[in-house]
Amino acid sequence: MPETIQILCVDDESYILNVIRRQLCDLDVEVHPVRSAEDGLRFLRQTHPVHVVLSDYRMPGMDGIEFLGYVSREWPTVTRILLSGFTDAEALQEALEQKRLFAFLPKPWRAEELKKIIAEAVERNAERSLSEVTI
Amino acid sequence: MLKKNIRSQVLIPLTLTFIILTGCFVYTTYRIRMDDYERGLDNRYQRVQLILNNLIANHTSYMTSAIEFIADQNQFQDAMRAKERGVLLKHGSPILKRLFSQQQITHFYFYDEYGAIVLRVYNPDDKSASMPRFTKQQAMAQGRTVSGLELGRSGTFTLRVVYPWKVNKKLIGYIELGQEYDHILKELNDFTLADFVVALDKQHLDRAAWEEGMQMLGRNADWNLLPDRVLIDQTATIPPRVVATFLATDQVSGKNGRKLEVHGRTYHANSFPLLDVAQKPVGKFVLFADLTDNISSFRVFIVQVASFSLLVCAGLFFYSFQVLGRVDRRLLENRQQLGIEFEKQAETNKQLEFEVIERRRAEESLVTLNEYLEQRVLDRTNELRQLNLQLEASHAELEEAYRNLQTHQATIQQQDRMACIGQLAASVAHDINNPIGFVAGNLEVLKNYWNKLAAFVAIQHDVLQRYGSAEWLRGVEEHRRRLKVDYVLEEFSAVLDESLEGTERVNTIVLNLKGFSRMDEKEARLADIHGCLESTLNIVWNKLRYKADIKKEYGDIPHILCYPQQLNQVFMNLLINASQSIGQWGEIKIRTWSDRENIFVAIADTGCGIAEENLPKLFEPFFTTKESGVGTGLGLSIVREIVNKHHGDITVVSVPGEGTVFTVHLPLGKLPQVTNHA
Incomplete structure (x- = not known):
């Protein structure tokens, strides 16, 4: 029985968070919006782990790649997606190469793309859960 | 002497x-x-x-x-x-x-x-x-x-x-x-006064008879006086011996006779033969002329002439002697004078010769000096020429370097400018992309919501039609007409779609601006030239859209190892030039093709073309035909710089009034291989 997918959205721009929430309203997902990487980490430590982390790249304080790096180290099973209007290509390449990222979404993004990536992430998560169960 | x-x-x-x-x-x-x-x-x-x-x-x-x-x-x-x-x-x-x-x-x-x-x-x-x-x-x-x-x-x-x-x-x-002949002879003698002698040959005579006859005539008769002749008559007192001598040599005497000297007197004798009646020569008739007086007078004449001549001669001699003496003295004086002057002259000559020698020596040294100087001048000239050539060469090199520098500088400047724009774009991109992101996202959400609402309204309309009273229905229909709900329903999707397209365009512009953010990309990478072209077209779209139809004839070309951002700039410059050459409306055709080793990109326009005299200078920096302030004259030089950097070249074919074709040729596999990050 599939549980509701928990998605952590990190962006300093609240409108972005709203758009994401609205775009995913038709899916069986629960979106937790936070305004910074620090809030995101705090949220992850205090509450239940989430299935997907969707982060903006450029934010006050910790940037998206660094944040997702933490996430990959502490919660490696969480699917990490970077969403950005501007990216340091080298850093992005490095991140992609080290498989710290599941996907990269450039701003502005298409709702379809986002839904497709989330769907993939859910599928991936389901497979992993299945393997965990098997173990 | x-x-x-x-x-x-x-x-x-x-x-x-x-x-x-x-x-x-x-x-x-x-x-x-x-x-x-x-x-x-x-x-x-x-x-x-x-x-x-x-x-x-x-x-x-x-x-x-x-x-x-x-x-x-x-x-x-x-x-x-x-x-x-x-x-x-x-x-x-x-x-x-x-x-x-x-x-x-x-x-x-x-x-x-x-x-x-x-x-x-x-x-x-x-x-x-x-x-x-x-x-x-x-x-x-x-x-x-x-x-x-x-x-x-x-x-x-x-x-x-x-x-x-x-x-x-x-x-x-x-x-x-x-008649006796003697008588006639006597008559002759009387008449002519000529002396003569008649001699007869002895052979015709009888000695005794002759002697007797002579005796009878009272004349001397000497039979033995002459060997073969006897004298029978003579008027002159000429000794018989002389006559004999004459007659003896008579044969040899000339026709003018002979001269004879007798007793201090001179005679001239001549003879002719004496003929008898039978025309037989029987003797000689000798005529004598006494020349003594004549000769003596002639001698006197001769003596007179000679003495006169001698006198004149002596006079002349004396006069000449005197005159010559005077002349001699004068000559002597002159000679002495001349001697003195000659000595002076000789001295002067010696001096002159000495001077001439000195002069010649000086001239020689001058010539030598001159030659040396000429040589020096020549050498110096050659050196100077060499130096000049070197200078010219270095000048040309400097000019070349300066031009290159200018080109480089221009390239760098443009690249810098582009980089600045790129960096600006990059920094702005995030700020723009964020709002664009949520605008676009919200528009999509809105579209989703609208679909839901529209569906719901339709359902409500159906239900109302089926179950509502006619009065309600009429009231609803009236409101529906007044609010233009049908029009809204119809237009709503278009409004959303157009808004979304707007956000897309903004996105594209921002993306393309970001493309120029790194002109000095260090490494070449494999890139799709078509992608580059598209990216460039997007950037310059606003400039082209009101000037020309863009036609694309893209061939099947492989990816190429290159500096894509720089190629973007090449294409952008060429496309902007093409659009500027077109007056009102034209066509820009972009064609690509390749052979095994090269990729070709041709950008053709139907613009004003380029004058033939401008073609060679086309790629020189700061060459422009555009009005002041419109062009920098650097665009094509940067293009060439970049194409050269790719080991390619660029050619231009232009017909004034019809258009221009720039063809960029890029060789495959000329740039060092790099890791493919794609």
């Missing part, structure tokens, strides 16, 4: 010449005189001869006349016929006397018709037979009168005339008259 000799040198030849001239003159005069004399003598001889002949002829004629006179007298005729000697003698003696006294006729003969002597009138006692004489014989033979000189035995010459005595054509005898 000269001084001493000038007199003798002049005077001796002068005197000699004078003497020779005088001698010549005297000799010539003498010769002329002598010739004159001789010619005169010759003439005289001839004249004498003529006179002699005439005298003989006269005498002959006279005697013939006398004979004819006698013969015509009857007394003689009768006596003759009768042969009466006494009668003949009686009548003949007086006639003979008269004839003798007048004409010295000495001989008178009567012969009978047979030639026998009848009577010798001059000597009647001699009754001996007469000598056989030529004249008588001839007369008897020819029957006519014959005359001529007969040489008698006694050495006497007698002129005889024999007359055949005819009476009534009957010969009765002969009459002969004769």
Whole structure:
């Protein structure tokens, strides 16, 4: 029985968070919006782990790649997606190469793309859960 | 030497010449005189001869006349016929006397018709037979009168005339008259005053008779005086010896005769043969002319001439001597003066020669110096030329470098500018993309929501139609019309779609601006040229869309290792140029193709074209045909720079008024291989 997918959205721009929430309203997902990487980490430590982390790249304080790096180290099973209007290509390449990222979404993004990536992430998560169960 | 000799040198030849001239003159005069004399003598001889002949002829004629006179007298005729000697003698003696006294006729003969002597009138006692004489014989033979000189035995010459005595054509005898030749000669001598000698050949003479005859005539008779001749008569007192000498050499003497010296007197002699009646030469007739006086007068003349000449000569000599002496002195003075001047001149000459040598030496050194200087100048010129060339070369290099630098600078500037724009774009991109992100997202959400609402409204409408009262329905329909709900329903989707497209465009612009953020990309990478072209087209779209139709003929080309951002700039510059060349509206065609090793990108426009003279300068930095402020003149130079960096090249074909085609050729695999990050 599939549980509701928990998605952590990190962006300093609240409108972005709203758009994401609205775009995913038709899916069986629960979106937790936070305004910074620090809030995101705090949220992850205090509450239940989430299935997907969707982060903006450029934010006050910790940037998206660094944040997702933490996430990959502490919660490696969480699917990490970077969403950005501007990216340091080298850093992005490095991140992609080290498989710290599941996907990269450039701003502005298409709702379809986002839904497709989330769907993939859910599928991936389901497979992993299945393997965990098997173990 | 000269001084001493000038007199003798002049005077001796002068005197000699004078003497020779005088001698010549005297000799010539003498010769002329002598010739004159001789010619005169010759003439005289001839004249004498003529006179002699005439005298003989006269005498002959006279005697013939006398004979004819006698013969015509009857007394003689009768006596003759009768042969009466006494009668003949009686009548003949007086006639003979008269004839003798007048004409010295000495001989008178009567012969009978047979030639026998009848009577010798001059000597009647001699009754001996007469000598056989030529004249008588001839007369008897020819029957006519014959005359001529007969040489008698006694050495006497007698002129005889024999007359055949005819009476009534009957010969009765002969009459002969004769005259001694001496008498004629004497007459001749009297007449001509010429001296002469008559010599007879001995062979015709009988010595005794001759001596007797001579004795009878009272003349000297020397038979032995001459070897072959005897002298029978002579008028001159010329010694017989001299005559003999002359006659002995007579044969060799010339026609003008000979000169003889006798007793201090000079004679000129000439001879002619003495002929008897039979034309037989019996002796010589020698004429003498006494030249002594003539010669002495001639000598006097010669002496006078010679002495006069000598006098004149002496005078001239003396005068010349004086004059020459003076001349000599003057010459001496002049010579001395000349000597002094010559010495001076020599000294001056020596000085001059010395100066000339000095001058020449100086000239030589000058020439050497000159040559050296010329060489130096030449060397220096060459060096300078070399330096100049080097300078020019380095100048050209510098210019080239400067131009390159300018190009580089321009490239860098443009790249910098583009990089700045890129960086700006990059920094702005996030700020723009965020709002664009949520605008676009919200629009999509709105679309989703709208679909839901529209569906819901439709359902409500259906339900109302099915179950609502007519009055409600009418009220709802009225509101629906007033609010233009159908129009809204119809338009809503379009509004959302157009808004979404707007956000997309903003996104594209921002993305493309970001593309220029890194012009100095360090590493080449594999890229799709079509992607580059598209990216560039997006950026310049706003500039092109109102100027031209864009046609794309993309061929199948491989990815190429390149600096894509820089190629973007190449394409952008070419596309912007193309759009600027088009006045109102045109077409820009982008064509790509490749062979195995190259990729070609051609960008063609239908613009104004490029003038042919501008084609070579097209890629030079700062060359522009655009108005001031419109173009920097760097665009195409940057293009070439970038294409060169890719080891490619760019060519241009342009027809003014029709358009231009730029073709970029990029070789494959020229750039170093890098890791593919894609």
